[in-house]
Amino acid sequence: MSTEPKDELEGTEAPFVSHLVELRDRLVRALIAVGIAFGILAAYPGPAGLYDMLAAPLVATLPHGATMIATNVISPFLVPLKITLMAALMLALPVVLYQLWAFVAPGLYSHEKRLVLPLVVSSTLLFFAGVAFCYFFVFGKVFAFIQSFAPKSITAAPDIEAYLGFVLSMFIAFGVAFEVPVVVVVLARMGVVSVEKLRAWRGYFIVVAFIVSAVITPPDVVSQLSLAIPMCLLYEVGILAAGLFIRHTQAPETAE
Incomplete structure (x- = not known):
């Protein structure tokens, strides 16, 4: 007598209307989180302080003595407001992603949850890391490099x-570029490319990284190297992580 493994999702089906209701509720919670973050940032440090x-x-x-200018009448109002909204979205991003995860998690198998949740968390952290790297390191170097070439008459x-x-x-650009390990892991886990192939294509990726950085960054050596070098390092991290994910997120074998 053969026994078939029980489906983990058996009995978890829900009507389509209930899915829509849950989706609405989770979207509302995500918007509330963004609204709360916007209110906090608007109170302190305020739109002007954020800008x-x-x-x-x-x-x-x-x-010395030079300042930024506004060529549009309403720019001094709209631009800081846009920055506050952007910062609120980033501040509330963990809550937004959690609502997305909570919506799709009931329809995933246990081995799929072991894959999706780490990818959601790691992709968020990597995006924040890319933005922080750009702000704290790249901007200062790039702006100083550009100003060093400015004529004294300007x-x-x-x-x-x-x-x-x-x-x-x-x-x-930097936030997406820092997602290289996530892309590598997903491609390897889906079987699109093997880990061995990823190692063999290391040289090609280095060339692609420098081409991409030359296209999407300003035409200066500092910003191009600041993007290309981290992408190459993160590619190596992705190769290492791909092997771990493939071993720990395989579907359980079914026995007759």
Whole structure:
């Protein structure tokens, strides 16, 4: 007499309407978290204070007495408000991701949970790490490098909207670039490529990393190296993590 393994998800099915209700509730909770974070940041340090913090790496490299300017009438109001909203989204991101995880977790097997939850947590931490690396290290080096080439006859007075667009693009570029280990792990776990192939393609990835950094960063050596070198190091981390994930997230074998 053969015994079939019991399905972990048996009896957990729910009507479609109940899924929609749960999705609505979790979206509301995520929005509430963002709203609370926005209210806290608006109270302290405030939109103006947040913009001053964001502009600090650039202002520190400007000539003495130089300031940033606003070419649009409502820019002094809208730009700090946009920054506050962006900071609120990042501050509430763990709550938002938890609501997403809580919504999909009941439909996952135990071995899938062991894969998805670490990926959600690690991808969030890596994105924050990329943004922090860009702000605390890259910006100061890049702005100082650029200002060193500015002629003395030119007074630098960057526009606050243009600066915000530049900062957002750099944050996204470094945040996404730091997701390299997650991408490597997912590709290896799905069987798209083996760990051995990833090791063999190490040289090709280095070339791709420098090409990508040259395309998405400003045309200076400092920012390009600041993006390409971490990507190469994180690729190695991804290869090591892929082997661990593949061993610990395999589906249990079914026996007849």
